[in-house]
Amino acid sequence: MGGLPSYGARAGLVRAAAQVYLCTVVQHWGPNMPSFDVVSDFDAHEARNGVDQANREVTTRFDFKGTGSKYELDGEVIALTTQSDFQLKQMMDILHQKLSKRGIDIGCLDEQEPEFSGSEARQKVIMRRGIDTDRARKLVKQIKGAKMKVQAAIQGDKLRISGKKRDDLQSVIAMLKKTDIGLPLQYENFRD
Secondary structure (H helix, E strand, C coil): CCCCHHHHHHHHHHHHHHHHHHHHHHHCCCCCCCCCEEEEECHHHHHHHHHHHHHHHHHHHHHHCCCCCCCEECCCCCEECCCCCHHHHHHHHHHHHHHHHHHCHHHEEEEEEEECCCEEEEEEEEEECCCCCHHHHHHHHHHHHHHCCCEEEECHHHHHHEEEEEHHHHHHHHHHHHHCCCCCCEEEECCC
């Protein structure tokens, strides 16, 4: 009874060993080049926390008592409501302060024109997420113009940068950090 395993069990073991061997060989032979993604994003949870903190400050400040001032977050749009233009500017300063304390780059905010109606002032702030196509094309053109040995590809709302050497990728990151495209950029998924 304690002898060799049956023929079926041995065949299963051989197949499993072959699969493991093939998986390791494919990983080493694959055309994987070092790459990373360039994105423009923010943490939605931290954004909600920042808006909640701004709301708390507006409700407790003496100069906003009885004005009905409030922030409302609906998806990626923050609506500011108050009585006057001056208070609207103060609310915008409070919002910038609270969001930056929560680690959100205020460069992703797109402030719309204020609207005034009677005794109420409103303003919408759009939190931009992703790199739009025009900006992505400008970044690709800039990377190609720098004559670096990397490839840049637009993939939806992000850029994928790949190259043979890690140093080339790091020089692209350094170049992109110096450029101002009107959006905060993050670099993630760095793969060797």
